[in-house]
Amino acid sequence: MAEYDVVIEHVDKTFPGNTRAVIDFNAEIEQGEFVSMLGPSGCGKTTLLRMIGGLEEATTGRIFISGKDVTDLPPSHRDTSMMFQSFALFPHRTVFQNVEFSLKMRGMDKDQRAAKVWNMLETVAMDQLATRRPSDLSGGQQQRVALARALISEPTVLLLDEPLGALDYNLRQTMMVELKKIQQETGITFIMVTHSQQEAMSMADKVIVMSDAMVQQIGTSREIHETPRNRFVADFIGNNNMFKGVIQSRSGSMVFVQANDQLYYIRVPEYIRQVPIGQEAHFSVRADLMHTGDHPDMANKVRGSYVATEFLGTLETDVFEIEPGHFVHVEQHRKLSDTSYQIGEMETLSFTADSGMLLEEARKPEDLDL
Ligand SMILES: Nc1ncnc2c1ncn2[C@@H]1O[C@H](COP(=O)(O)OP(=O)(O)OP(=O)(O)O)[C@@H](O)[C@H]1O
Ligand SMILES: [Mg+2]
Known part of the structure; x- marks a missing residue:
């Protein structure tokens, strides 16, 4: 049997006022997989990601991470890390301090922390700029710091909400390749939300196409491209x-x-x-x-x-x-x-x-x- 990092079973989310943001969501995500959730604005992508991370409670259904039912656990007990679209870096701290922060909170000793942070900064090619503050970095550099900060705690699953959304076209193309490379090097399971077909199809091992709060199709990029299962998917995937x-x-x-x-x-x-x-x-x-x-x-x-x-x-x-x-x-x-x-x-x-x-x-x- 395949090792699943994340299993989502019949998950629903209804917000007060009866907004049904996610309906009967089912998915199995393997260890080390790069999964992207693709769909138009308002289809429930962020809500689903937040439920996996524990920032939002599921109305019904169960969520498992590494075989453990985490549905009722707070974010800190889930072994997930989230990277937000806005990067949300601490403006008054240096690159090094931003990445170091969560290790410090955990009480790791100074030398051990420094070794890990330098290692991570090298992975994302930011070791040369370790003493800069976020305001003195380009968008792509900030993005790499945010990624380093999310990865430093060695989560089982990294949740990324439109990680490339704030970058211009050329930088996005470069960062797509780098993000994929870092994912392969670390072997961490990535779940990435995007509304860009190109991002989803070029980076992910598995694509989950959503619309109207529901999953429309789950498959490899090739499967989605070659065999769209329904009208929504065929229409959304552009070149049909x-x-x-x-x-x-x-x-x-x-x-x-x-x-x-x-x-x-x-x-x-x-x-x-x-x-x-x-x-x-x-x-x-x-x-x-x-x-x-x-x-x-x-x-x-x-x-x-x-x-x-x-x-x-x-x-x-x-x-x-x-x-x-x-x-x-x-x-x-x-x-x-x-x-x-x-x-x-x-x-x-x-x-x-x-x-x-x-x-x-x-x-x-x-x-x-x-
Ligand atoms: N806290 C909330 N209270 C009420 N409704 C909400 C809340 N958060 C999201 N919604 C609604 O749930 C639906 C799904 O929202 P969600 O943010 O998950 O969409 P999304 O797919 O991430 O869209 P986008 O691509 O625009 O970010 C939307 O109709 C939204 O208005
Ligand atoms: Mg969203």
Whole structure:
């Protein structure tokens, strides 16, 4: 059996005034895993993190850390450490003193403390700036001090709430790599809250996608990217093209869906048991699995008029309108020498039957038998 550091069982949080911030949350987090919780503003991420850390009481459900039920224990008895978005460093103390603080509180002797602090400052590459005060540091440096301060107590689990939120784009890219490196070096379980898909997908071993106070999907970045389970996840994970239609018929693991006056032939994932024939259904096609041109080997084709191109290095996304207001994104590597489209130019877009993913409805609080 896998060693779980954190187990969350049927956790609910209802705030006074009947705000349901977290509903029936279940997750198992392995030792040394880097987990990110991803979802839009207000979906309950911070509340869940605070419940794991003991800063907020769960209304119902149990939370276990290293096999021990900590649901009713205060933060100081949980072996967790929390890093806040604002860093919350002590302004009048030096970098060294900020990191040293919790060891001093625990009554560790001076030499032992110093050795540990220097070691930690080296890990986060802040040993050269140990005598500075937070106001004389850049955002990224403050972030590293906050990280060192959270890690110095050697928690089983480090809880990070939007740790990179205050940093500008370039620094965020650098710190993402560093955070991941430090996590791997220390082997501490990280649970990180973010609303950035890129942060979640690039750093985490496991991603928990939330919306509406509920878990929508738990999986590796690859699983979430390749097999979004429902409409919310497919839509939220950015590079999916969404289609709405009516299921005409089923043949084995495939269905015909009528959408935009066309018949599409797409795959039914094995976890979808009931295919509602004659009813409305949604499917998605990843932008990188959508192709321009008429490909004879691809079952699905649709015509669209060229709208715009978005560039990201050598990767470009061409946008086509296939019916008023319905835009399809085609992501591909193109060379400068490739011909460019004129606005309004018609093009055929193709995708294979396997690229289409039939989607379940998103989980909603009202679906639960409460
Ligand atoms: N102390 C509180 N009292 C009442 N309602 C609260 C309290 N804290 C949070 N909420 C509500 O619970 C819901 C979830 O809040 P939470 O802070 O967990 O969201 P979040 O996912 O972290 O959002 P963000 O990305 O904006 O930080 C929101 O509707 C919020 O208004
Ligand atoms: Mg939050």
